Amino acid sequence: MVDVAPQASPDRLSRSALFNGFFIAGLSGFGGVLPFARRIIVERKRWLTDAEFADLFSLCQFLPGPNIVNLAAAFGARHRGASGALAAMGGLLAAPVTIVILLGLLFERYGRLPDVHHGLEGLAAAAAGLILATALKIAAPSLRGPTTLAVVILAFTLFAVLHLRLPIVIALSLPVSLVLAARRIR
Amino acid sequence: MILLAIVLLFAELSLLAIGGVASTLPAMARAVVARHWLTAPQFAALFGVAQASPGPNMLISTLIGLHVAGLPGALLATLAMVGPSSTLTVLVSGLWHRFREARWRRIVQAAITPITGGMVLAAAAFLLRTADHDWRLMIVSGSVTILTLRTRIHPLLLLAGGAVIGVAGLA
Numbered sequence: 001m002v003d004v005a006p007q008a009s010p011d012r013l014s015r016s017a018l019f020n021g022f023f024i025a026g027l028s029g030f031g032g033v034l035p036f037a038r039r040i041i042v043e044r045k046r047w048l049t050d051a052e053f054a055d056l057f058s059l060c061q062f063l064p065g066p067n068i069v070n071l072a073a074a075f076g077a078r079h080r081g082a083s084g085a086l087a088a089m090g091g092l093l094a095a096p097v098t099i100v101i102l103l104g105l106l107f108e109r110y111g112r113l114p115d116v117h118h119g120l121e122g123l124a125a126a127a128a129g130l131i132l133a134t135a136l137k138i139a140a141p142s143l144r145g146p147t148t149l150a151v152v153i154l155a156f157t158l159f160a161v162l163h164l165r166l167p168i169v170i171a172l173s174l175p176v177s178l179v180l181a182a183r184r185i186r
Numbered sequence: 187m188i189l190l191a192i193v194l195l196f197a198e199l200s201l202l203a204i205g206g207v208a209s210t211l212p213a214m215a216r217a218v219v220a221r222h223w224l225t226a227p228q229f230a231a232l233f234g235v236a237q238a239s240p241g242p243n244m245l246i247s248t249l250i251g252l253h254v255a256g257l258p259g260a261l262l263a264t265l266a267m268v269g270p271s272s273t274l275t276v277l278v279s280g281l282w283h284r285f286r287e288a289r290w291r292r293i294v295q296a297a298i299t300p301i302t303g304g305m306v307l308a309a310a311a312f313l314l315r316t317a318d319h320d321w322r323l324m325i326v327s328g329s330v331t332i333l334t335l336r337t338r339i340h341p342l343l344l345l346a347g348g349a350v351i352g353v354a355g356l357a
Contacts, residue, residue, distance in 0.1 A: 004350075027241075029241060029242070033242050034242060054203050058194065059282040061263045061298065061299075062201045062294065062298050063274055063275050064200065064202055064271050065201070065267075066203065066206060066211070066242045066243075066271065067205075068207045069271070070272055070275040073275050074269075074276060077276040077279065078279070086227075090274060090294070091326060093264065095246055096245055097245065097260075098240045099323055100235070100236060100239040100241065100262050103239055107249075108318065111231065119349040122190055122353065123237075123348050124233035124234035124323075125317045125326040125330075125348055126234070127348070127354075128310065128314045129326065130331075130334055130344065130345070131310045131315075133330070133334035135208070136310075138205070138306050142299055149217070151304065152301075152307070155301045155303075156304040157311070159305055160212070160308035166202045166209075167202060170202070174297065174301065177297035177300060178297040180297070181294075185293050186244075
């Protein structure tokens with residue numbers, strides 16, 4: 001009876017492996033961590049296949065919150081439960097949070113200097129352009145079908161034109177989108 | 187009590203961030219401006235700083251926390267932004283995997299995608315309106331959008347370019 005079934009399969013990652021893998025992803029991701037996380041998890045470490053990664057990511061897109069942090073949490077939890085989730089999230093966020101706090105302290109200290117102020121205006125404009133590009137990439141598949149396009153326009157109008165609150169936008173557009181999707185998907 | 191207000195705001199946004207943090211940016215900006223924590227242009231500038239840092243764009247919450255209540259504010263805002271949603275994700279992920287072939291799952295997934303699209307576009311429109319109060323800044327935004335979609339230039343270079351043009355062209 002000594003021969004207890006081994007708990008750790010080669011597929012069960014250690015907390016430090018989870019921390020380290022997501023640490024590298026967090027540090028390399030500018031303007032979106034997802035491509036870097038995918039490269040590390042699927043291509044370099046072979047922790048998941050492409051299809052498994054896509055499946056996990058679809059969950060994180062469906063649920064609220066920062067997608068990539070959710071992905072780290074779900075992936076970490078699959079391997080080591082709650083402590084694995086914390087290890088993966090901690091790895092992902094440790095370096096970026098430290099760096100952004102340092103940048104934030106510089107902002108608080110020097111943000112009002114005229115040159116810095118103008119530089120920040122340029123930076124903010126560039127960041128807004130970056131987000132528009134990301135938004136277009138995210139929305140592109142939905143702009144092609146007439147029913148999904150209608151939902152895009154509906155959500156955009158409720159939120160950006162009518163300035164309704166976020167929960168109300170979701171409460172109004174989700175039922176419409178669900179009905180339309182149910183008619184499309186057999 | 188300001189710390190409690192920070193936690194409540196970002197915990198709420200965490201659970202409302204359908205499709206990612208970007209879709210909550212207008213709501214986040216509205217909330218922080220209404221509470222007099224930041225002005226709208228300050229929000230746009232802080233978002234630029236968050237984008238110039240590696241990591242997910244939820245770091246805007248860290249910066250708002252820092253601005254309002256120093257280091258404790260930064261850490262609590264970050265935890266509040268990731269805590270509720272990641273807990274929910276861990277709880278649901280087993281179910282999601284089990285029902286991967288189910289029709290309802292495909293319907294829900296297909297229904298969420300266009301809503302996300304509309305909300306992220308709304309967030310982009312909001313940020314453009316806030317950041318671009320000058321035609322030169324509009325050109326910066328437009329160029330970054332086109333360069334991001336058409337080339338493989340590193341986003342950090344584009345952000346740095348925007349900052350340099352800001353200093354050179356508007357000073």
